[in-house]
């Protein structure tokens with residue numbers, strides 16, 4: 001299936017393997033051909049894109065980069081091994097993904113992040129540690145899940161500090177929504193795990209109620225609702241910032257039923 005992409009049963013030819021520069025997309029877009037319109041959970045920040053981060057795309061993208069247009073992910077071909085597959089969505093600067101890949105060398109990791117400087121930064125870090133069990137998409141997680149990840153392919157999904165969109169009128173942009181939980185469930189293997197963390201109390205409640213109302217996920221915390229931060233999750237930049245602002249932190253851990 002490499003060189004092709006799956007669109008709910010149909011197949012479209014490969015277009016490219018290197019991401020093109022990304023202009024800011026509209027808030028709501030159908031994205032690729034055949035894709036349902038959805039509200040984007042991100043706004044591409046202009047931010048600083050350092051020469052080193054830009055160079056990473058020339059030097060390391062061929063090793064670490066994956067393209068949605070290349071279609072369904074073939075893990076054996078991509079990683080050369082058949083190990084448990086962990087997906088981290090919205091990895092930001094990638095500190096957690098780097099730490100996980102070093103700490104859990106017997107797993108394969110796929111990261112998705114729309115923010116190009118973060119992808120460049122992580123590729124430089126991965127290359128400097130000669131990490132070989134991580135691959136990255138510089139794209140919208142929904143497109144990756146829809147076009148590249150086969151049903152029941154994932155063993156773990158990790159989403160740490162997704163954008164909270166705190167204002168009432170922005171909350172429709174939150175990534176964790178019923179359709180998204182259903183898509184994750186479909187792509188996660190039986191007994192697979194979903195781990196979420198946030199430093200926004202009302203987003204934690206929102207995540208909890210989304211997952212509790214889904215028949216696909218069982219809360220490992222039971223009536224306690226939230227779990228203590230597991231030792232595999234390090235404190236990222238966003239978590240530190242949240243704590244500095246006096247926010248609490250909530251971890252949710254769910255098993256795929």
Ligand SMILES: C[S@@+](CC[C@H](N)C(=O)[O-])C[C@H]1O[C@@H](n2cnc3c(N)ncnc32)[C@H](O)[C@@H]1O
Nearest residue numbers: 041042090091092113114140141160161236238
């Ligand atoms: C608040 S940051 C947290 C980053 C990181 N997980 C951490 O804890 O430091 C949320 C990240 O999710 C990314 N993001 C938001 N929606 C996304 C989507 N649909 N697909 C991929 N990345 C997304 C944003 O670009 C941003 O870097």
